[in-house]
Amino acid sequence: MTHYIVRRLLWIVVLLFFVSTLTFVVFYLLPSTDPALLRAGRSSDPEVIEAIRVQLGLNDPMLVQYWNYMKDIVLHFDFGYSYVNNAEVRDLILDRLPATISLAVGAAVVWLVLGIGVGVISAVFRRSLVDRLAMGGALLLVSAPVYWLGLVALLLFANDIGAFPLFEGSGSYVPLTEDPAQWFASLIMPWFVLSATFAAIYARLLRANLIETLSEDYIRTARAKGLSERRVIFKHGLRSAITPIVTLAGLDIGVLLGGAILTETVFNIPGVGRLSYDAITRGDLPIVQGTVLFGAFFIVVLTLVVDVVYAKLDPRVRYR
Amino acid sequence: MTTLLRRAVALLALLALLVAAGCGDDDGGSTEAGDGGGGSAEVGAPVTETASDAQKGGELTVLSAGDVDYLDPGKAYYAFSFMVLYPMHMTLYAFEPGNPEEAAPMLADGDAEVSDDGLTVTVKIKDGVRFSPPVDREVTSADVKYAIERAFTKEVTNGYVNSYFANIKGVDAFKKGDADEISGIETPDDLTIVFNLTRGGPLVGALSMPITAPVPKEYAREFDSKNPSTYGENQVTTGPYMLDSYRPGREIVLTRNPNWDGELDPRPAYLDRIVFSEGNDDATVASRQILEGKGMVSGDFPPPPAVIKSTVQGDTKELIQFNPGSGTRWVSMDTTRPPFDDLNVRKAVLAGFDSNAMRLTRGGELIGDIATHMLYPGVSGFEEAGGMEGFGLDFLSNPSGDEELAAEYLRKAGFESGKYEGPPILMVGENAGVDQAAAQVAQRQFEKLGFKVNLRQVPGDTMYTKFCNVPSSDTQVCPNVGWIRDFADPETVLGPTFNGNNIVPENNVNWPELDDPAINKAMDEASALTDPDERARAWADIDRMITEQAPLIPWLWDKFPTIHSTDVQGVNALWNQGSYDLAYTSLAGAGS
Numbered sequence: 001m002t003h004y005i006v007r008r009l010l011w012i013v014v015l016l017f018f019v020s021t022l023t024f025v026v027f028y029l030l031p032s033t034d035p036a037l038l039r040a041g042r043s044s045d046p047e048v049i050e051a052i053r054v055q056l057g058l059n060d061p062m063l064v065q066y067w068n069y070m071k072d073i074v075l076h077f078d079f080g081y082s083y084v085n086n087a088e089v090r091d092l093i094l095d096r097l098p099a100t101i102s103l104a105v106g107a108a109v110v111w112l113v114l115g116i117g118v119g120v121i122s123a124v125f126r127r128s129l130v131d132r133l134a135m136g137g138a139l140l141l142v143s144a145p146v147y148w149l150g151l152v153a154l155l156l157f158a159n160d161i162g163a164f165p166l167f168e169g170s171g172s173y174v175p176l177t178e179d180p181a182q183w184f185a186s187l188i189m190p191w192f193v194l195s196a197t198f199a200a201i202y203a204r205l206l207r208a209n210l211i212e213t214l215s216e217d218y219i220r221t222a223r224a225k226g227l228s229e230r231r232v233i234f235k236h237g238l239r240s241a242i243t244p245i246v247t248l249a250g251l252d253i254g255v256l257l258g259g260a261i262l263t264e265t266v267f268n269i270p271g272v273g274r275l276s277y278d279a280i281t282r283g284d285l286p287i288v289q290g291t292v293l294f295g296a297f298f299i300v301v302l303t304l305v306v307d308v309v310y311a312k313l314d315p316r317v318r319y320r
Numbered sequence: 321m322t323t324l325l326r327r328a329v330a331l332l333a334l335l336a337l338l339v340a341a342g343c344g345d346d347d348g349g350s351t352e353a354g355d356g357g358g359g360s361a362e363v364g365a366p367v368t369e370t371a372s373d374a375q376k377g378g379e380l381t382v383l384s385a386g387d388v389d390y391l392d393p394g395k396a397y398y399a400f401s402f403m404v405l406y407p408m409h410m411t412l413y414a415f416e417p418g419n420p421e422e423a424a425p426m427l428a429d430g431d432a433e434v435s436d437d438g439l440t441v442t443v444k445i446k447d448g449v450r451f452s453p454p455v456d457r458e459v460t461s462a463d464v465k466y467a468i469e470r471a472f473t474k475e476v477t478n479g480y481v482n483s484y485f486a487n488i489k490g491v492d493a494f495k496k497g498d499a500d501e502i503s504g505i506e507t508p509d510d511l512t513i514v515f516n517l518t519r520g521g522p523l524v525g526a527l528s529m530p531i532t533a534p535v536p537k538e539y540a541r542e543f544d545s546k547n548p549s550t551y552g553e554n555q556v557t558t559g560p561y562m563l564d565s566y567r568p569g570r571e572i573v574l575t576r577n578p579n580w581d582g583e584l585d586p587r588p589a590y591l592d593r594i595v596f597s598e599g600n601d602d603a604t605v606a607s608r609q610i611l612e613g614k615g616m617v618s619g620d621f622p623p624p625p626a627v628i629k630s631t632v633q634g635d636t637k638e639l640i641q642f643n644p645g646s647g648t649r650w651v652s653m654d655t656t657r658p659p660f661d662d663l664n665v666r667k668a669v670l671a672g673f674d675s676n677a678m679r680l681t682r683g684g685e686l687i688g689d690i691a692t693h694m695l696y697p698g699v700s701g702f703e704e705a706g707g708m709e710g711f712g713l714d715f716l717s718n719p720s721g722d723e724e725l726a727a728e729y730l731r732k733a734g735f736e737s738g739k740y741e742g743p744p745i746l747m748v749g750e751n752a753g754v755d756q757a758a759a760q761v762a763q764r765q766f767e768k769l770g771f772k773v774n775l776r777q778v779p780g781d782t783m784y785t786k787f788c789n790v791p792s793s794d795t796q797v798c799p800n801v802g803w804i805r806d807f808a809d810p811e812t813v814l815g816p817t818f819n820g821n822n823i824v825p826e827n828n829v830n831w832p833e834l835d836d837p838a839i840n841k842a843m844d845e846a847s848a849l850t851d852p853d854e855r856a857r858a859w860a861d862i863d864r865m866i867t868e869q870a871p872l873i874p875w876l877w878d879k880f881p882t883i884h885s886t887d888v889q890g891v892n893a894l895w896n897q898g899s900y901d902l903a904y905t906s907l908a909g910a911g912s
Binding site for chain 2: 033034037038039040041042045046047048049051052054055082084085086087092095096151154160161169170171265266268270274275278281282283
């Protein structure tokens with residue numbers, strides 16, 4: 001197992017290298033905008049534009065730019081400077097990462113609790129009224145885009161513009177270290193809005209898996225041996241049915257740690273997602289590369305975690 | 321039972337959608353929100369005086385979507401950046417909120433003295449103005465000189481200094497590195513600065529720009545030695561406020577400058593603390609937060625048309641202002657390419673163009689006046705150029721478009737049917753918000769005259785840097801361009817945008833690529849004038865020459881809308897798109 005994990009970690013390095021190369025090439029070959037002209041604002045002075053090009057290193061050949069970029073990352077963990085506001089990319093991402101982690105992890109807890117809970121209940125009481133309402137509700141939530149749901153939630157429940165002011169609204173986020181109570185209050189709505197679609201998908205997936213699992217021979221055997229229904233469902237049924245959910249959760253959380261753009265935008269949460277979105281629209285390559293690398297890192301690490309957890313959940317799985 | 325349940329679920333889903341649709345309708349961003357808006361002429365008048373009961377104290381939050389372009393007064397060039405910077409600095413001159421045409425002394429101790437030949441400008445500065453901590457010392461004329469000099473360096477890369485300050489003697493040598501200082505800027509004593517010029521120009525007006533805010537060389541040198549300079553994040557100030565913290569894209573916090581002396585600065589500076597909260601990308605949510613909340617004002621975004629409509633028709637009309645003189649919007653045509661190299665085709669387009677329809681995309685009548693020429697209200701020379709009526713040109717006489725007149729001009733251009741029959745044209749516009757809608761309306765206006773339009777819609781930055789600002793691109797029409805002056809001088813509106821000598825391969829803002837020798841010559845002559853009245857008349861004449869060439873469609877003189885919370889006594893800076901002047905704005909009940 002240890003060898004496996006070490007090998008996977010080495011592959012992570014290789015993968016991140018390829019991701020960074022690909023991002024660089026894509027943005028170099030297909031630039032959406034010229035950062036030097038962007039920084040020059042409405043100035044048309046060629047001297048100013050040239051000075052900015054030199055500042056940003058844009059006059060260097062592509063390979064030199066790439067070499068400098070990779071060298072700084074490897075040797076100094078330095079992702080360069082934003083083309084737009086000259087801030088250090090590393091600082092910008094680290095500044096925004098806590099908000100994204102808070103949002104993603106909190107939402108994951110909500111959707112796992114809701115998704116698994118509703119999925120189990122629906123599977124156990126399948127074709128009942130509860131099952132139908134739950135699955136109907138899930139269908140609605142799957143169909144509701146996050147930005148729409150977020151806006152509706154704000155207009156209904158935000159304490160500043162909502163019809164029923166219950167929760168903190170847009171722009172209320174504060175870091176956990178500054179004010180834990182306010183941090184929690186500000187994230188309640190974003191957590192539920194972000195988790196709504198995921199919870200619905202997980203509930204439907206788990207229901208289907210659990211129904212299938214509960215019809216297996218070994219479940220019948222367990223029941224025949226006189227095990228309690230609770231033990232049959234949770235010890236034998238759920239443990240088997242939940243493995244695809246674990247895979248899915250790992251990837252989803254990894255993706256969200258790279259930034260939940262829509263939720264962060266609607267609720268004005270200063271996270272990595274909004275940072276990357278703004279950077280893409282403004283052709284801010286250093287930030288795009290930084291956020292892509294961070295996102296890729298989270299995805300591959302969580303994939304590894306999922307594989308390890310998989311082995312724990314399913315004794316048949318062994319890695320060498 | 322199963323059928324009943326299915327129906328119940330379906331009904332529930334339908335109900336939820338209807339409720340949601342109802343909720344969303346309020347803020348749906350209807351582009352027809354403002355066709356009059358139901359407001360009277362008095363609704364939304366800007367506020368330019370401080371409240372009689374204004375009190376000191378309190379914290380104001382400015383909600384903005386974006387960030388400053390630069391925090392450095394030597395680099396900043398956006399209206400929102402000026403909103404942040406001016407409360408922190410004392411520039412030599414500055415505009416008072418209600419007077420966008422004439423700058424008043426700020427750091428300067430009286431008006432600038434201009435020699436008879438217009439080639440020497442002398443400014444005295446106030447005695448006793450001090451920098452904020454950690455510098456703390458008194459400001460001298462050398463600090464103003466250094467502030468201007470650093471703007472010419474490659475570490476600072478200022479966007480306008482070469483337009484307005486390049487006529488100072490010794491600039492070229494300084495830029496080439498042949499001189500350590502600009503010889504044409506003299507500081508005979510600590511309180512006097514003299515500018516020696518090679519030729520006339522709008523320098524006196526430009527002394528209100530932020531690069532005239534003093535910078536202490538001994539302190540800034542460390543930051544200016546880096547490329548790019550990091551002085552912006554570490555700046556010291558002379559105005560009522562100073563920089564407390566800056567988190568790019570998130571927040572800027574200003575607090576009181578303990579070294580500020582209210583006796584030396586005309587601004588009342590009521591607020592104790594100003595927080596710029598950035599990243600409010602959803603203008604509907606942010607607008608409602610301001611209008612229904614406390615202690616907030618809008619920063620860089622206009623409220624969406626639906627919010628404007630509900631505000632002017634509701635009980636909170638006093639919370640919104642429409643600020644005249646906020647710039648002008650154009651649909652430009654490339655005069656170097658067919659079919660727009662034909663003056664009659666251009667006149668036909670202007671004649672048939674429905675500017676009212678374009679205006680509705682932004683909110684209608686309240687949001688601005690239909691433009692009739694290039695200079696706009698609040699810019700010197702506007703009245704001399706015919707004011708609101710313009711020059712009475714037939715092809716600009718009907719704001720809703722005159723298709724018969726358009727057909728007449730098209731026939732003169734050789735299209736016997738009165739409709740354009742040539743190959744398709746390429747129009748490049750923005751792909752988001754009200755600008756997206758404006759581009760689509762512009763497309764329909766051209767199609768109405770027979771044009772086949774390939775409309776390509778891209779992000780705003782891409783539109784400028786890859787298409788509209790690049791003469792070598794194939795773009796023929798740019799429907800989302802516009803201009804705002806740097807200061808009240810008409811040269812700052814017409815010079816960069818219509819002088820053929822300013823056509824450059826990149827970041828070109830002479831969008832129609834108008835290169836008329838007569839206009840260029842007239843501009844050179846007008847630029848050298850120093851008497852304000854003569855300048856106004858000369859540039860008004862140039863306005864006529866340009867407008868007669870119909871290089872673009874002037875369709876709106878903006879009245880940028882601003883909003884504030886009920887407890888905010890906002891004061892609009894008309895010189896800066898009406899953004900709130902935070903050194904004059906106060907909070908009701910702050911002192912209680």
